[in-house]
Amino acid sequence: MIIEDDRRMSDALASGVEAAGYDVATASSAEEGFFLVHTERPDLLLLDLTLPNRNGLDILRQIRTEGIDIRVLILTSHNTVEDRVEGLRSGADDYLGKPFSFPELMARIEALLRRSLPPSTPTSLTVGDLLLDTKTRSASRSGEKLDLSGREFDLLLYFVENRGRTVSREMLAKDVWRETSRYTPIDNVIDVQIARLRRKIDDPFTVKLLQTVRGLGFSLREPQA
Amino acid sequence: MLAVLLLLYAALVFAFQYVVLTRQIFHDEVQDVETVEGLLFFDVHGALQLRQDYYSRPQSHLLIDRMMEVLDSSGTVLYRSPTLNGMPLSGPPRPGEGDSSFDEHLVRLRDGSHVFLISHIHDMQGRRLLIRLGYDLGPLRSRMYQFFVLLLVAIPIALGLAALAGQAIAKRALRPLNRMAQDTEQITASNLHHRLEVLNPNDELGHIAQVFNHLLNRLEQAFIQLQRFTADAAHELRTPIAALRTVGEVALERGQDSEVYREAIGSILEETARLNETIDSLLLLARAEATQPGNPQTVFAVQPLVDEVLDLLQVVIDERRISVIEEGSPTEALNVRADKPLLRIAILNVLHNAVKFSPTGSTLRISYNQLDKLSPTLCIGFHDQGPGIATGEHERVFDRFFTSSSLATAPMSGAGLGLSVAKLVIQRIGGEIRFDQDVRSGARCLIELPVFER
Numbered sequence: 001m002i003i004e005d006d007r008r009m010s011d012a013l014a015s016g017v018e019a020a021g022y023d024v025a026t027a028s029s030a031e032e033g034f035f036l037v038h039t040e041r042p043d044l045l046l047l048d049l050t051l052p053n054r055n056g057l058d059i060l061r062q063i064r065t066e067g068i069d070i071r072v073l074i075l076t077s078h079n080t081v082e083d084r085v086e087g088l089r090s091g092a093d094d095y096l097g098k099p100f101s102f103p104e105l106m107a108r109i110e111a112l113l114r115r116s117l118p119p120s121t122p123t124s125l126t127v128g129d130l131l132l133d134t135k136t137r138s139a140s141r142s143g144e145k146l147d148l149s150g151r152e153f154d155l156l157l158y159f160v161e162n163r164g165r166t167v168s169r170e171m172l173a174k175d176v177w178r179e180t181s182r183y184t185p186i187d188n189v190i191d192v193q194i195a196r197l198r199r200k201i202d203d204p205f206t207v208k209l210l211q212t213v214r215g216l217g218f219s220l221r222e223p224q225a
Numbered sequence: 226m227l228a229v230l231l232l233l234y235a236a237l238v239f240a241f242q243y244v245v246l247t248r249q250i251f252h253d254e255v256q257d258v259e260t261v262e263g264l265l266f267f268d269v270h271g272a273l274q275l276r277q278d279y280y281s282r283p284q285s286h287l288l289i290d291r292m293m294e295v296l297d298s299s300g301t302v303l304y305r306s307p308t309l310n311g312m313p314l315s316g317p318p319r320p321g322e323g324d325s326s327f328d329e330h331l332v333r334l335r336d337g338s339h340v341f342l343i344s345h346i347h348d349m350q351g352r353r354l355l356i357r358l359g360y361d362l363g364p365l366r367s368r369m370y371q372f373f374v375l376l377l378v379a380i381p382i383a384l385g386l387a388a389l390a391g392q393a394i395a396k397r398a399l400r401p402l403n404r405m406a407q408d409t410e411q412i413t414a415s416n417l418h419h420r421l422e423v424l425n426p427n428d429e430l431g432h433i434a435q436v437f438n439h440l441l442n443r444l445e446q447a448f449i450q451l452q453r454f455t456a457d458a459a460h461e462l463r464t465p466i467a468a469l470r471t472v473g474e475v476a477l478e479r480g481q482d483s484e485v486y487r488e489a490i491g492s493i494l495e496e497t498a499r500l501n502e503t504i505d506s507l508l509l510l511a512r513a514e515a516t517q518p519g520n521p522q523t524v525f526a527v528q529p530l531v532d533e534v535l536d537l538l539q540v541v542i543d544e545r546r547i548s549v550i551e552e553g554s555p556t557e558a559l560n561v562r563a564d565k566p567l568l569r570i571a572i573l574n575v576l577h578n579a580v581k582f583s584p585t586g587s588t589l590r591i592s593y594n595q596l597d598k599l600s601p602t603l604c605i606g607f608h609d610q611g612p613g614i615a616t617g618e619h620e621r622v623f624d625r626f627f628t629s630s631s632l633a634t635a636p637m638s639g640a641g642l643g644l645s646v647a648k649l650v651i652q653r654i655g656g657e658i659r660f661d662q663d664v665r666s667g668a669r670c671l672i673e674l675p676v677f678e679r
Contacts, residue, residue: 099501151540169498177537181566183509184573185502185643188581192541214487215494 001042002026003033005051030059049076057090064091071112101168125160128222152197159220168217235376254343258358262347273303298353314357338363401430417445457626465500469493506642513649524562524677534573546586553593559603562677563654571650574643575670582611601676608669619660623648
C-alpha cells in the first residue's frame with residue numbers, strides 16, 4: 001500500500017513493487033490513504049511525509065493510536081537526523097530518504113516483511129559454487145580458497161545475503177562501509193573495491209557471478225541458463 | 226518623575242520661604258523690642274507710656290501692625306497697644322517667660338488672628354517689666370497661601386513646557402536617526418550598494434552609520450556570492466538535465482529493441498547519480514555555511530582522522546600502486562575543535578583529489594608540521610606527483626563548479642565542488658587551505674588548522 005502525492009513516483013513505485021510479486025494499492029492523499037488502510041488492511045505502508053493538506057506523520061500517529069498492525073516505511077526528501085528521529089518516534093518502522101535507489105527500497109521492504117520471522121544466521125552460505133563461511137570469515141569457489149581482505153569479505157557477504165537482488169552504491173556505502181553521512185563521496189572507492197573483488201572471485205572462473213547492472217548497481221547471481 | 230521632582234522642589238521652596246520670612250519677622254520683632262524699650266516711660270501718673278514721636282513716618286507699619294502689652298511681675302497689664310483693641314495678647318505671664326532674652330511663641334487672639342509673639346524681660350526704674358510684642362501672621366499666611374497656589378498652578382505649566390521642550394530636543398536629536406532609518410528603508414536586496422551618509426564619524430550616530438555600512442559591505446559581498454552561486458548552480462544542474470533529456474529522446478526516437486532502451490535508461494540513471502552528487506554537495510555547502518546546530522563541535526586529533534580517510538581510500542591507492550609517505554614532526558597529539566564528519570569530508574575531498582591525479586606508481590607525500598604563528602597551528606601538506614595546477618588557477622580551484630580548462634586534468638573532473646566544500650569547512654573552523662605555488666612538480670595542498678589547547 002503506497003501513499004504518495006506525486007503521481008509519477010507513485011506509479012513507478014507501484015509497478016516496481018508489483019513486478020516483485022506484491023499486491024499494491026495506492027492513494028494520493030492522506031484521507032484516501034487512511035480509508036484504504038482501514039478497508040484493505042495492507043501488511044506494509046509506504047508513506048510519503050509531504051502530503052497535501054495533511055502531514056504524513058499525522059496519519060502515522062493516527063494509525064499507531066488506533067493500534068492497526070501494519071509496517072510503515074517512510075519516504076521523504078527531508079533527510080536530516082531530526083526528521084529521521086521524529087519519524088521513527090512517531091511509529092515508523094524504517095525511514096528512507098529521497099532520492100533512494102529502487103533496489104534499496106525493495107531490500108528494505110523485504111526486510112520489514114521478514115521481520116516477523118526469527119532472523120537466521122547460517123554459518124555457511126552458498127551461491128552456485130561459491131561458498132562463504134561466516135564463522136571463519138573465509139570464502140572458496142569450486143573448492144579453491146579465495147584470498148580476501150576483511151573489507152572484501154564483508155562486501156561479498158553482503159552480496160551473498162542479497163543474492164539475486166540488485167544492490168545500489170548507496171546501500172553498499174551505508175551497510176558495508178558504514179558511512180553515516182550520505183554526503184561522503186565514495187563511489188569511486190566502491191567501484192575500485194568491486195573491481196578487485198571481481199578479479200578474485202570471477203576472473204579465474206568461466207561463470208561470472210558478480211554482475212554490474214548499469215545505472216542501478218551490482219548484483220550477485222547465477223547467470224540464467 | 227519630573228512631576229514628583231517639581232513637587233518636591235516646590236515644597237522645599239515653600240518651606241524655605243516660610244522659614245526665612247518667620248525668621249525675618251522674629252528678627253524685626255527683636256529690633257522692635259529694643260526700640261520700644263527705649264521709648265517706654267512712666268508718665269507723671271506712674272502709667273507706662275510709649276513715645277510716639279520717634280518714628281519719622283507715623284504710618285510706619287510698625288506702628289500700625291505692632292501689638293504690644295507690658296506686664297509687671299505680678300501680671301498686671303501696664304500697657305496695651307491700641308492695635309489689640311483691648312484683647313489680651315497672651316494671658317498671665319507663664320513661669321520663666323522672657324527669661325532667656327527673647328522667647329518666641331505663637332498665640333491665637335480672641336478674634337482668631339494668629340500672632341507671632343516674643344517676650345522679653347526689661348528692667349526699668351527698678352521694676353521688672355515683661356514686654357510682649359507681636360505681629361499678626363495673617364498677612365504672611367495669606368501671602369504664603371498665594372505663593373502656594375501660584376506654585377501649584379506653575380507646576381503643571383512647567384511640566385507641560387518641559388514636555389514640549391523635551392520633545393523638541395529629542396526630535397532634534399533624533400532627526401539624523403530618522404534620516405538614517407529612512408535611508409536604511411531605501412536599501413533593499415536590489416540596491417545593496419547604497420550606503421548611509423556619515424555626517425560626523427566621531428559621534429555616536431556617525432559610529433553607528435559606519436558600523437552599519439560595514440555590515441552592508443559584508444551583506445553585499447554575501448549577496449553577490451550567493452547570486453553568482455545560484456546562477457552557477459542552475460547552470461550546472463541544467464547541463465546534466467539536458468543530457469538526460471537528449472539520451473531519453475534519442476532512445477525513444479530510434480529505439481526498437483530493448484537493448485537500446487536498457488542502454489539509454491542505464492546512462493540516464495548514471496547521470497541522475499551524478500546530479501544527485503552535485504545536489505548533495507550543494508546541500509553540504511549550505512550546511513557548512515550555516516553550521517547548523519545538530520553537528521556538535523568536538524575536540525579530536527587530526528592525524529588519526531587523516532589516517533582513517535587514507536584507510537578508506539586505501540583500495541584506490543593500492544590499485545594505482547601509489548606509495549604514501551608520511552613525514553614531518555609527530556603531531557598525533559594535536560587536537561582541533563570542529564564538526565568532525567564535515568572535516569572528514571573536507572580531508573577526504575582533498576586526499577581523493579590528490580590520489581585521483583596521481584599517476585600510477587607515483588608517490589604521495591603527506592607531511593605534518595607544527596607552526597608557531599600567532600597561535601599554534603598544525604599544517605598538513607598533501608603533495609602528489611600529478612599534472613599540478615595550471616598557472617593562475619591556484620586560487621580558482623576553490624571556486625564552486627570550477628573545473629580546470631587544462632587538458633591534463635579534464636578527464637578526471639568531477640562536479641567541481643569538492644575543494645569548495647573543503648575550503649568552506651576549513652575556514653569555518655579558523656583554518657586555511659591553499660595550493661603551494663612554489664612546487665616544481667605536482668600539486669601541493671596545504672591545510673592549516675588552529676590547534677585546540679585545553
